[in-house]
Amino acid sequence: MQDRVLLISDLHLEEQRQDITEAFTQFLELNRGKCSALYILGDLFEIWIGDDVESLLTTTVADSLREFYTGGSSVYLMHGNRDFLIGESYAAQCGISLVQEYYSLEVQNLEILLLHGDSLCTDDVDYQQFKTMVRDNKWQTEFLKKPIEERVAYASAARKQSREAAKTKSTEIMDVNQTAVKALFNSTQHKYIIHGHTHRPAVHDVSLKQNGSTKTTGKRIVLGDWDKEIWFIEIQNGKIDLRTLPFPQQPLR
Numbered sequence: 001m002q003d004r005v006l007l008i009s010d011l012h013l014e015e016q017r018q019d020i021t022e023a024f025t026q027f028l029e030l031n032r033g034k035c036s037a038l039y040i041l042g043d044l045f046e047i048w049i050g051d052d053v054e055s056l057l058t059t060t061v062a063d064s065l066r067e068f069y070t071g072g073s074s075v076y077l078m079h080g081n082r083d084f085l086i087g088e089s090y091a092a093q094c095g096i097s098l099v100q101e102y103y104s105l106e107v108q109n110l111e112i113l114l115l116h117g118d119s120l121c122t123d124d125v126d127y128q129q130f131k132t133m134v135r136d137n138k139w140q141t142e143f144l145k146k147p148i149e150e151r152v153a154y155a156s157a158a159r160k161q162s163r164e165a166a167k168t169k170s171t172e173i174m175d176v177n178q179t180a181v182k183a184l185f186n187s188t189q190h191k192y193i194i195h196g197h198t199h200r201p202a203v204h205d206v207s208l209k210q211n212g213s214t215k216t217t218g219k220r221i222v223l224g225d226w227d228k229e230i231w232f233i234e235i236q237n238g239k240i241d242l243r244t245l246p247f248p249q250q251p252l253r
């Protein structure tokens, strides 16, 4: 297998966006057997309210991922702020492994720290409070016990509220906090940080204090979302490339 690693995030798959599901399916088919690993850094789905809620979308995605996995590539999934309830049962259905945030990827002599990205948005105080609540184990256990209709209602209310709040929040509040970024770089040995979440694909050089070590600049590479095009990172020959592709013009089948 080629030592080629791919990373994606923020597909926000949902029933109403068949085009994204198609783009994802095709992306997997094109890369099947052509990479050692695929990392999905969160928000694969627009919403997830429990592994027990099945749909054509969830089974299509599971089948495509399993097919990809049987081609010889490992698939790792990190939770995002929308699909943090994906559990071991769905992961097993997909043939993928769930990984925790702040995952250290060591590949081709590169040390890269992977995260979804929302933890860096420390200026968004409302959101951070909400996150603390919903990431609590007890809250999640209670939530998953509720009837499906109740969970659907809660999720759509939360989504509506976050959309409304986003209208009044400045773009700075919604982006990463530079102090948080530097603190993260300084607390880790990693020279590279890769995340998604903000939907602002870019490669940032971050200047850091020389702290006895030789690391003076870090690179923060941000994946894009799949609303209008495919965004991915390809790691090959010791290089990290942020790349984009148009959506497929025609379905494969």
Ligand code: MN
Binding pocket: 010, 042, 043, 080, 081, 082, 116, 118, 196, 197, 198
């Ligand atoms: Mn997100």
